[in-house]
Amino acid sequence: MTDPAGVPPGVLISAPASGSGKTTVMLGLLRALAEDGLAVQPFKSGPDYIDPAFHRAAAGRASFNLDTWAMDPSLFSAIALQARGVDICVAEGSMGLYDGVATRGMAGFGASAETARAMGWPVILVLDVGGQAQSAAATALGFARYDAETPFAGVILNRVASPRHERLIRQGMDRCGIAVLGALPRRGDLTLPERHLGLVQAVEHPELDAAIAGYARFLRAHVDLAAIRDAARGMAKGAAHGTLPRPPAQRIALAQDAAFSFTYPHLLEGWRAAGAEILPFSPLADEAPDPSADLVWLPGGYPELHAGTLAAAMRFRAGLRAHAETRPIHGECGGYMALGVALIDKDGVRHEMAGLLGLVTSYETRRFHLGYRRAVLAAPMPGQKAGAALRGHEFHYSTILAQPDAPLAAVADADGEPVAETGSRRGQVTGTFFHLIAAESA
Structure with a gap:
């Protein structure tokens, strides 16, 4: 349900570190929710230039950056309010969930966890479980408890090797009380192409729409979309109204x-x-x-x-x-x-x-x-x-x-x-x- 200021509930997709698969999960989730008839508003936590264009291709709506180091609370709120009228917000974190800079900015240190706290969006942690089993639960538990004020929804397991591997990991998660929202089998064809400055731009991807559609099918087969929708939450209090930057010319x-x-x-x-x-x-x-x-x-x-x-x-x-x-x-x-x-x-x-x-x-x-x-x-x-x-x-x-x-x-x-x-x-x-x-x- 939309909060009094008009910002819908949402979730934030994050990970312990870059390279865990969160961008693939993000794009597949955006497309799958949109295919289900939802109006989905994407966001990017942090200063990334490239991901928002991919988000737009997946969701059909412009994606906006939210940044606690570079933005004061008024601008942060004004950007969040761009989600008015949609059904659900999905934000993608930068780097690891708690990674930020040493010196505080206008509202924080730039960590994705700060965005989750500010918006009340529970974190879905994408875990690369290659090379581990029950130990993955210890990682998830540490992220869930590191900061009690950061809302936590559960995990999506990525690069699962076999049904037995998944079963062992789920045993550990059950022991810790961590919800498993999905388990993605290991596949080598789910990475976006890269070059010297990171990912290629969305406009340069030769078959972007087909790739995103493939991500969505993959997530539908292995992720509980209904549970993710149920996990979405928002701020207990309405967002303060703010203003976007004024133009430098007419x-x-x-x-x-x-x-x-x-x-x-x-x-x-x-x-x-x-x-x-x-x-x-x-x-x-x-x-x-x-x-x-x-x-x-x-x-x-x-x-x-x-x-x-x-x-x-x-x-x-x-x-x-x-x-x-x-x-x-x-x-x-x-x-x-x-x-x-x-x-x-x-x-x-x-x-x-x-x-x-x-x-x-x-x-x-x-x-x-x-x-x-x-x-x-x-x-x-x-x-x-x-x-x-x-x-x-x-x-x-x-x-x-x-x-x-x-x-x-x-x-x-x-x-x-x-x-x-x-x-x-x-x-x-x-x-x-x-x-x-x-x-x-x-």
């Missing part, structure tokens, strides 16, 4: 294709809700941004995989240069790289980019950059004033070879340690390596 030309695809869904929803016009265009198709746009926004993505195409996209580059003469442009991560002078791919080939900033990046020598970011702006950027404190997340493998322009911000990681990726500004053009999640309240 008419926003937004790059959208396989090279530029990572914008947090709650930002776009807030822009549209406030009446902004989103004008999509494809740099890979050599489309220029709409000349009537007030702002050009280049999201993150995989420009390094399309660097040659972008270098040859003369109409796109000319359109950017014309826009920058009178109006602002902002790029995030991959979009920031595309605004620079050059991008060097993994084979050492140099590709000329837009040249609106002096940034030169390289993938020839990979260097991993991952984590939350807090940025205090040294100068304005679209939608934000100088001095504003922003929360975001950075995830890329590029190396900076040149960053000669004035820094956009003083940037630190979640523990307050400075990072070199300060972003850049030149004229009305700005860029950051982090993806914006939220601005801190004044």
Whole structure:
């Protein structure tokens, strides 16, 4: 039953660690519930960029990130309220259930357990039981009791080797009083394809719908969907009403294709809700941004995989240069790289980019950059004033070879340690390596 603020009950799919199978379970569960005629609202706990697109493909609804480190309670509530009118919410956790950062953010440490507690959604723990039997119950019991305030529904056993293996594990779970909501036999064809930056994007999966339909059939055969629906719960108290982020301009030309695809869904929803016009265009198709746009926004993505195409996209580059003469442009991560002078791919080939900033990046020598970011702006950027404190997340493998322009911000990681990726500004053009999640309240 929907709570007084309009947020339906739900569950959170988590695991002891990454690689346990929770994404496969999540996608299969979303599709199976939708096939049963339910309106299902997906969420992602944490800053992941890629999973929400897969959630949307599975459930037919936009998936939103909920993040206790980067979001204050008002924004957290505003995003949760996007589920009004649906039958059930299903959230996917990040990493392990209790994994977070060392320093508290605006509402917490960023752990999935905090999202479960905030929303009252019981946790369904996906356990990879390969190589163990009754001992799996000890793991489940530890997760269930580690924090008594985290609601716990039960477990789904993954990679079960045989009926005897399942029977032994269930004996241990029965002894501990842990509900077994499903047992998935071991199969090697249930993993999504990966590459150097994690999973491929949903738009690149060759047969995504068929794959998700297969996950749903697999879950129907081995998981108690009725028990999961019965386990769904929500907050005892209604959520406080909040507001989504305001748009940085009225008419926003937004790059959208396989090279530029990572914008947090709650930002776009807030822009549209406030009446902004989103004008999509494809740099890979050599489309220029709409000349009537007030702002050009280049999201993150995989420009390094399309660097040659972008270098040859003369109409796109000319359109950017014309826009920058009178109006602002902002790029995030991959979009920031595309605004620079050059991008060097993994084979050492140099590709000329837009040249609106002096940034030169390289993938020839990979260097991993991952984590939350807090940025205090040294100068304005679209939608934000100088001095504003922003929360975001950075995830890329590029190396900076040149960053000669004035820094956009003083940037630190979640523990307050400075990072070199300060972003850049030149004229009305700005860029950051982090993806914006939220601005801190004044």
